[in-house]
Amino acid sequence: MKPRILKGFTTGLCALALLGAGAAAYAPAHADERPLVLVVPYPPGGSTDILARIMQPRLSKEPDGRAVVVENKVGAASQIATAYVARAEPDGNTLLVSFDNHAINPAVKPKLPYDTFKDFVAISQTVRFPLVVGANPSVPGKTLAEFLDMARKQPANTFNYASTGVGSLNHLAPEELKRRAKVELLHVPYGGAGPAVQAVVGGQANMTWLSYAALRGQIQAGKIKPLAVAGDKRLSDLPEVPTVIESGFPGFVAYSWSGMFAPAGTPADTVRKLTAAFQAVLADPEVSRKLNEAGFEIVASDGPALEQYVRSEYERWDSFIKANNISLEN
Numbered sequence: 001m002k003p004r005i006l007k008g009f010t011t012g013l014c015a016l017a018l019l020g021a022g023a024a025a026y027a028p029a030h031a032d033e034r035p036l037v038l039v040v041p042y043p044p045g046g047s048t049d050i051l052a053r054i055m056q057p058r059l060s061k062e063p064d065g066r067a068v069v070v071e072n073k074v075g076a077a078s079q080i081a082t083a084y085v086a087r088a089e090p091d092g093n094t095l096l097v098s099f100d101n102h103a104i105n106p107a108v109k110p111k112l113p114y115d116t117f118k119d120f121v122a123i124s125q126t127v128r129f130p131l132v133v134g135a136n137p138s139v140p141g142k143t144l145a146e147f148l149d150m151a152r153k154q155p156a157n158t159f160n161y162a163s164t165g166v167g168s169l170n171h172l173a174p175e176e177l178k179r180r181a182k183v184e185l186l187h188v189p190y191g192g193a194g195p196a197v198q199a200v201v202g203g204q205a206n207m208t209w210l211s212y213a214a215l216r217g218q219i220q221a222g223k224i225k226p227l228a229v230a231g232d233k234r235l236s237d238l239p240e241v242p243t244v245i246e247s248g249f250p251g252f253v254a255y256s257w258s259g260m261f262a263p264a265g266t267p268a269d270t271v272r273k274l275t276a277a278f279q280a281v282l283a284d285p286e287v288s289r290k291l292n293e294a295g296f297e298i299v300a301s302d303g304p305a306l307e308q309y310v311r312s313e314y315e316r317w318d319s320f321i322k323a324n325n326i327s328l329e330n
Contacts, residue, residue, distance in 0.1 A: 034093045035067035038260075039085050041078035041099060046193060047211050047294075051127060051258050052097045054290045055281050062277035077101055077165060079113060086114040090265035092274055095123065100169045100256045103310045107318035108167030108328050116314070121271055122306035123260035124278040127296040130231025131173055131254045133244070134215045134224040135207035136200050144228035145247040148181050156184035162196040162205035165189050167328050170196075170209040172317055173230060173254035175326055180249055200224055211256055212237065212295035230254040235295070257299070259306045275302050 036059070038052045052070045060068045073081035078101050088094035096102075106116045133144055139159070141147035151159050163171040166189050178185055188205055190196040193214045199205035201223045208215075212235060218224040219238075226241045232253055234243060244252045260278055262271060281287055282300040291298060301309070320326070 035069045037069045037071050037094045038097050039081050040072045040097045041081035043074050047213050048097050048099050048258055058281045058284050058287050062280050083113040086119040088263050090263040092266050092270035096261040098259045098261055103313035104317050106314055119264050120261040121264055121266050122303035123274045125259040125299045125301040125306040128255045128257040128299055129211050129296050130229050131209040132212045132215050132229050133209055133227040135227050136203055137225050139206050151183045157186040159206045160186035160188050162199045162208040163189050164192050164196055173209055
């Protein structure tokens with residue numbers, strides 16, 4: 001007896017085979033899909049890390065719902081993290097969450113393990129935030145102008161300021177002010193914002209220039225008094241605190257900022273999609289609320305605008321360092 005052949009059975013097998021092949025082809029694409037890695041050059045809890053973690057949940061919905069991982073690679077004034085991203089595959093999966101020293105390092109570090117202007121493509125300047133001049137309550141004066149008036153009457157270097165390190169923005173900005181105000185203040189570098197804040201609270205340092213996010217808790221506790229804001233306007237949380245401009249220094253601003261960069265060679269279409277994704281995240285009401293509460297001002301620029309900004313910040317501080325023979329020795 002010949003075996004019975006069920007009509008349509010062969011067709012069905014072919015269909016199942018095709019379906020299985022399609023499923024097999026589809027599954028690995030998702031199972032093996034790499035997460036988007038945001039590389040932060042600083043430890044958890046700093047301004048850059050806070051920014052990345054606020055954006056992280058919402059970013060996971062843009063543009064394709066894949067996982068987003070925040071990876072802290074700390075050391076060498078952000079050089080370790082920056083060099084790591086410079087060497088990463090230019091596929092849009094590894095991004096640098098930069099900080100203001102991305103623009104300053106080329107001016108203060110003679111031998112970087114990467115080229116700031118050739119090894120990266122800009123995605124978006126996400127936020128900026130003005131430095132706040134915070135002082136120990138024992139320091140004379142209620143404002144920066146009052147303090148400077150009193151400091152000029154004292155011997156040179158009677159007062160000092162703490163920074164997060166030689167060549168940082170909160171080293172260079174006070175140095176610029178010193179020259180414009182014609183007052184001598186001693187620079188004392190510390191190994192980060194946390195130690196600098198504690199030095200001011202403990203009285204080992206008289207003042208520091210940091211983000212409001214870094215100083216807010218101590219300001220609210222009355223352990224640090226704000227003397228001025230180095231932005232172009234007053235902070236809504238500190239309406240009684242004048243700007244450095246209002247303190248007698250026209251045009252003086254010092255903004256810390258953060259931006260996203262991909263390795264050079266990342267396809268233009270990928271860059272455009274990443275820019276759109278970050279702009280969508282920063283436009284989200286919940287994200288913007290959290291960022292504003294942390295003291296950030298949302299920028300959400302495109303890549304070319306960020307590239308231009310980095311170049312202008314580099315030129316500003318490079319010219320200042322050379323013109324004033326700023327010491328960059330520890």
